[in-house]
Amino acid sequence: MTDVVIVGAGNHGALFHDCLVGDDRWRCVCFVDDQKAGGELHGLPIYGRDHPRLTPGTPAFLAVGFPELRKTLAADLEPLQLDWQTYIDRRSVVGCEADLGRGTMVLSFAMIASGVKAGPFCYFSSFSRAGTGTSIGGYVSLMAGASAGACVIGNECVLSLNSTCLDGAHLGDRVTIAPHTLVRRPVPNDSLVAGHPARVFARS
16 A cells, blocks of 8 residues: 555645545645645645645645646646656556556546547546547546547546536537537637537636
């Protein structure tokens, strides 16, 4: 069993801690969150990034929901030289030839097909799906029930609750797909897609 720290003591950090309970591969020893340092979560201490517990090579998970914040934290914590782990819940199915970047998290009952390529620090929530031929950039979040076919997803995108990106679609960077939205066409950078039928809006 490997002792790990969870970066992020918000809702995603608390949820991820619950995923580790009963998993004999890892044991969470503390949380790291500068804004909540000095407190506790699930009976474990919350430290700031300057705590001596954080030494180079410390195994860690980055449990933060928003892609932009995940990217910022990963860059800010780079001087600590943490050993970012990739997590795959044992109740999920990940194809043997799937290529998941470092720091990626796959929560319970997700399905990732063989041949899927995903960049660093992606987040696959429970019951999310990525099909064969899907190419996913870094810091992407597929929320609960989100589905991606054989499509291209840029960096820092969010596929919200029960949204679907069909085969052949191409999302630019920093695209957000609203809950229960179906996307089948190219979407430019910095866009929000919502509605039935789907409409593309520029993100402010």
